[in-house]
Amino acid sequence: MTELEFETLRVFLKARSGLALSPDKRYLVESRLASVCTRFKIESLSRLIWEIKSGRSQAVENATIEAMTTNETFFFRDKAPFDLFQDVLLPRFIKERAASRRLRIWCAAASTGQEPYSLAMLLKEASARMPGWQIDIVATDISNEVLEKARAGIYNQFEVQRGLPIRLLVKYFTQKGDQWQIASDIRSMVDFRYLNLIEDFGRLGPFDIVYCRNVLIYFDTQTKADVLRRIAQQMPPDGALVLGASETILGITDALTLDPSYRGLYGKSASVSGASRPALVGIR
Known part of the structure; x- marks a missing residue:
């Protein structure tokens, strides 16, 4: 994933979810979006970014947002x-x-x-x-x-x-x-x-x-x-x-x-x- 592609993803996530992704989170992007690529049979992260930029698939966009959203929780968390x-x-x-x-x-x-x-x-x-x-x-x-x-x-x-x-x-x-x-x-x-x-x-x-x-x-x-x-x-x-x-x-x-x-x-x-x-x- 190139710097331009990463920036495209950052802009997309900020606009759609409010998530502010710092430049040092590229490793997080690569680990979390691999599952999206597998799910939609997309051959690479670069291709996934292209799909997002094209706006052709709402399902791909939603899956990307969900993958990047932290869902850590448990009962009575922090008491x-x-x-x-x-x-x-x-x-x-x-x-x-x-x-x-x-x-x-x-x-x-x-x-x-x-x-x-x-x-x-x-x-x-x-x-x-x-x-x-x-x-x-x-x-x-x-x-x-x-x-x-x-x-x-x-x-x-x-x-x-x-x-x-x-x-x-x-x-x-x-x-x-x-x-x-x-x-x-x-x-x-x-x-x-x-x-x-x-x-x-x-x-x-x-x-x-x-x-x-x-x-x-x-x-x-x-x-x-x-x-x-x-x-x-x-x-x-x-x-x-x-x-x-x-x-x-x-x-x-x-x-x-x-x-x-x-x-x-x-x-x-x-x-x-x-x-x-x-x-x-x-x-x-």
Whole structure:
């Protein structure tokens, strides 16, 4: 693959997915796109780049984007964001939404579903405290392939051993041969949808809580700012955004503000929402 071909690929990925591929990632391109060449019987990476540039095959373009998208995830990943949900956010919104008894949650870049299913299990565990509530969990991703796996809710032994407490495995999963399927009532709690974050997502409607973890790190600063601004627009004045541990809004946007009490937690700026944001009270 020549420098020109690599640059063509970089421009394509940036325009179509927001992925900012640095020049030192050529090795990653070559390793990940080899499978695309094999799948579509394309003889070389150079020919694959030509196919992308020609725009002749939507399937090839989509497969290229999916191959270059990182889909690493597991149940209760990093633990702290789920303790935050269980101990701080959920008690807060049970109180704040007592009148409407409705809660909307968005998991962006949800990959194969472990994050939204982890939240769904926590909500199921808390269901006695929320009788009659309408809970909407919308989980989105740019890859149709991982969304299909997420909807099926079937995971191998390695996947259920990564972060999933044995108590929840026994309670909410059924073993099928050497695989495990999450219970249908948990699957039905999550609405999986295709979504490209660099495109308009206003149609999703407002969300009280947004989990957008470990995806902004792949965008350049301008794209991050745009995505964060539009996420803030989807949140009510007291909404909550949870980012990954290595992600920050500092120097990127003033549409959100850091909650100093909890790492990775952000709220809508008062200057944007037009109202002050309530302080969070809970277990730290």
